[in-house]
Amino acid sequence: MTLLRDEGLTAGELALWRTLQRAQVRITRHLEGELLDAHDLPLASYEVLARLAEASGRRLRMNDLADRVLLSRSGLTRLIDRLQRDGLVTREACADDARGLYAVLSDSGAARLAEATPTYLRGIRTQFLDLLGAAEIAQARTMLASLDPEAASQHA
Structure with a gap:
């Protein structure tokens, strides 16, 4: 060939x-x-929860998290929306960057991850x-x- x-x-x-x-x-x-x-946990959701659990303070900037789980920024935003609705993560504003956001693993998210x-x-x-x-x-x-x-x- x-x-x-x-x-x-x-x-x-x-x-x-x-x-x-x-x-x-x-x-x-x-x-x-x-x-x-x-x-009842998709693999992409598991990966997000795992990366947050591994991070200092159980939180990562959204851009850093997207890079670690190999998702586009918009794909991660949609996934975080679902995880937030389910109570598995929260969002926090970045103190040093008004446009930046952190995804934060909740206690419920940590328990689901452990299971x-x-x-x-x-x-x-x-x-x-x-x-x-x-x-x-x-x-x-x-x-x-x-x-x-x-x-x-x-x-x-």
Whole structure:
């Protein structure tokens, strides 16, 4: 196929890329289904609650949170609206920036996160980590960290 030659990819390299994409989608769908079935909590909502729980004071500026959960600003705003309606987060004005807002994890949100976390972690284990040995996990971490320096600095 000339497309592969023209772009410098072998058929095997392209197959690896496509397999990685399919695996990520399948794992994500599994996690989403488990969280929805057991906790009525979409995966994106879980990720937002988890990032807030990890943050100092259980709060993050909306822009920083959007970057961490890989959502657009408008997508995060809609998600925070739903989480706020459900009492899982609140919004606070930024004292040093009149236009800035913080998303803040509520006590109810922290409790919901605590309930859902075992389901989330079990899904990661069964759908991904159990398929790898310790050396493969270390190698994958090293490789993926080179693609995401922010993640590497958070988990070094």
